[in-house]
Amino acid sequence: MHLLIITGFLGSGKTTLTMQLAAECLRQGRKAAILVNEIGEIGIDSQLLRELDYNVWEMVNGCICCTIAADFIPTLQKLSEEYTVDLVLLEPSGAAEPGSILRNLRYYKGPLESVYIVTLLDPLRLAELYEVVTPLITKQIAEANLILITKSDVAAAEQIRQARHIAAEINPGTEPVEISLRQKLDEAILKEILPWQNWN
Ligand SMILES: Nc1nc2c(ncn2[C@@H]2O[C@H](COP(=O)(O)OP(=O)(O)OP(=O)(O)O)[C@@H](O)[C@H]2O)c(=O)[nH]1
Numbered sequence: 205m206h207l208l209i210i211t212g213f214l215g216s217g218k219t220t221l222t223m224q225l226a227a228e229c230l231r232q233g234r235k236a237a238i239l240v241n242e243i244g245e246i247g248i249d250s251q252l253l254r255e256l257d258y259n260v261w262e263m264v265n266g267c268i269c270c271t272i273a274a275d276f277i278p279t280l281q282k283l284s285e286e287y288t289v290d291l292v293l294l295e296p297s298g299a300a301e302p303g304s305i306l307r308n309l310r311y312y313k314g315p316l317e318s319v320y321i322v323t324l325l326d327p328l329r330l331a332e333l334y335e336v337v338t339p340l341i342t343k344q345i346a347e348a349n350l351i352l353i354t355k356s357d358v359a360a361a362e363q364i365r366q367a368r369h370i371a372a373e374i375n376p377g378t379e380p381v382e383i384s385l386r387q388k389l390d391e392a393i394l395k396e397i398l399p400w401q402n403w404n
């Protein structure tokens with residue numbers, strides 16, 4: 205089981221990316237599980253879900269969805285014990301610091317082949333947000349394995365430049381990639397993100 209943590213401030217595209225990646229996993233014959241704060245966030249009609257337990261549902265297309273309980277460790281434990289999941293896609297709230305999730309993972313007792321953090325930056329709002337919530341944005345950028353600047357289809361060149369500048373100051377070792385989540389994810393991004401295509 206691999207864990208992919210998708211962070212980024214409110215509205216940066218986390219759910220959109222999560223759903224695209226889950227669909228891609230299914231296309232590739234891999235089993236994905238989605239962990240979100242609110243099941244409503246991923247826009248699944250609860251009528252379509254068969255309730256298996258208080259916080260685990262199995263979607264019709266074979267992708268498991270869970271809400272993140274107060275502590276997500278028991279949910280992760282349950283996923284590893286009761287399902288054969290290749291990839292867990294975790295979308296924490298926009299105010300989450302990836303580092304605090306990593307620290308919690310100490311309490312997880314089960315197989316975990318890799319943990320990868322993708323941080324999404326919304327170039328339309330990043331410069332302004334960075335002024336207001338500097339510590340949070342700083343942590344999200346600093347702790348990322350991969351930084352994606354989303355909304356490249358609607359952002360101005362100057363906004364993208366600013367986002368790159370902020371990212372480079374905080375995490376100079378990680379080259380951000382610009383993407384539009386309105387389009388299909390390209391192969392290079394999938395290769396970077398999906399563990400069985402890249403990580404060991
Ligand atoms: N044009 C454009 N819109 C995008 C892109 N990515 C996300 N959006 C839109 O931005 C809005 C927020 O996207 P979400 O995927 O819900 O963002 P989120 O990070 O999950 O938001 P929260 O869970 O509320 O923090 C939605 O209306 C998306 O359709 C993009 O690359 N281009």
Ligand SMILES: [Mg+2]
Pocket residue numbers: 218219220245295
């Ligand atoms: Mg969301």
